[in-house]
Amino acid sequence: MALEATVRPPEETLSLWKRExxxxxxxxxxxxxxxxxxxxxxxxxxxxxxxxxxFVKGNSVRACASLVVLxxxxxxxxxxxxxxxxxTAPYVSGFLAFREVPFLVEAVQRLxxxxxxxxxxxxxxxxxxxxxxxxxxxACHLGVLTDLPCIGVAKKLLQVDGLENNALHREKIQLLxxxxxxxxxxxxxxxxxxxxxxxxxxxAKPLYVSVGHKMSLEAAVRLTRHCCRFRIPExxxxxxxxxxxxxxxxxxxxxxxxxxxxxxxRPRACPKEGSREFTGEGRPSEDNSQGSRMDLKASQPExxxxxxxxx
DNA sequence: GCGACAG
DNA sequence: ATCTTGTCGC
Numbered sequence: 493m494a495l496e497a498t499v500r501p502p503e504e505t506l507s508l509w510k511r512e513x514x515x516x517x518x519x520x521x522x523x524x525x526x527x528x529x530x531x532x533x534x535x536x537x538x539x540x541x542x543x544x545x546x547f548v549k550g551n552s553v554r555a556c557a558s559l560v561v562l563x564x565x566x567x568x569x570x571x572x573x574x575x576x577x578x579x580t581a582p583y584v585s586g587f588l589a590f591r592e593v594p595f596l597v598e599a600v601q602r603l604x605x606x607x608x609x610x611x612x613x614x615x616x617x618x619x620x621x622x623x624x625x626x627x628x629x630x631a632c633h634l635g636v637l638t639d640l641p642c643i644g645v646a647k648k649l650l651q652v653d654g655l656e657n658n659a660l661h662r663e664k665i666q667l668l669x670x671x672x673x674x675x676x677x678x679x680x681x682x683x684x685x686x687x688x689x690x691x692x693x694x695x696a697k698p699l700y701v702s703v704g705h706k707m708s709l710e711a712a713v714r715l716t717r718h719c720c721r722f723r724i725p726e727x728x729x730x731x732x733x734x735x736x737x738x739x740x741x742x743x744x745x746x747x748x749x750x751x752x753x754x755x756x757x758r759p760r761a762c763p764k765e766g767s768r769e770f771t772g773e774g775r776p777s778e779d780n781s782q783g784s785r786m787d788l789k790a791s792q793p794e795x796x797x798x799x800x801x802x803x
Numbered sequence: 804g805c806g807a808c809a810g
Numbered sequence: 811a812t813c814t815t816g817t818c819g820c
């Protein structure tokens with residue numbers, strides 16, 4: 493059975509995860525690698541991806557992972573895939589990627605198979621990049637595993653390396669005037685780990701932008717700003733909206749009983765639907781037979797597609 | 804016992 | 811992340 497994605501993993505698992513983060517961190521590229529990233533108007537940029545995972549309320553395992561692709565600069569959704577998944581790892585601050593990234597990588601892989609022409613040129617990720625305990629947040633993790641440029645966009649400050657959401661920090665926030673205003677987030681070593689960004693004119697809370705992969709912080713901030721019709725950049729916002737919507741429409745549908753309810757309400761046998769999901773297309777459904785528990789599974793796929801190799 | 808805590 | 815209604819403002 494799927495492990496309790498609620499329990500804190502043993503220290504042994506956490507140190508394995510840390511080792512994996514340290515190993516993959518050496519592959520992060522924290523500078524612009526594409527021509528469009530340096531262009532004042534992002535000329536050449538046509539597709540931006542966004543990913544998010546939403547959860548089923550009373551359930552720590554079931555979730556919906558969404559990948560959307562938006563056109564640039566129109567910011568219209570040109571691709572969407574939302575799919576129910578069964579999480580195997582619990583949420584532990586600093587190790588978010590081990591919970592969510594495997595399903596996001598799979599989504600990118602399916603996109604590469606089904607609609608390679610819609611592969612995004614950059615991914616906006618809900619969470620941090622190098623602004624992280626080990627300097628390797630979920631945006632870096634997804635970037636390295638897919639070899640796509642990635643930007644970390646967090647809604648709350650991760651208090652790490654001396655960064656604190658204290659009075660001084662809140663003062664700086666209040667000094668932000670117009671949309672696009674920023675201030676640097678400097679770690680203890682003096683390195684700029686990210687930027688606080690007022691994403692639009694009337695947004696009290698800033699976004700915390702950091703480099704994920706294959707992009708400079710300056711370009712990451714500028715692009716994030718260009719994606720904000722509202723506080724949350726459109727690619728991430730659309731992924732969030734659509735993953736929640738998918739859950740809302742999926743819950744209560746047959747074939748998806750709540751774990752404990754089966755024995756109580758359905759003591760008798762029914763056709764073995766098991767834990768299959770309805771895709772709405774009658775396609776075979778999700779089966780995260782990752783085989784195991786919480787392990788190094790988040791880093792299992794090392795390649796996504798042409799030119800997207802990671803060894 | 805108390806504070807911290809991306810999603 | 812999720813639990814939750816109304817309310818103030820453009």
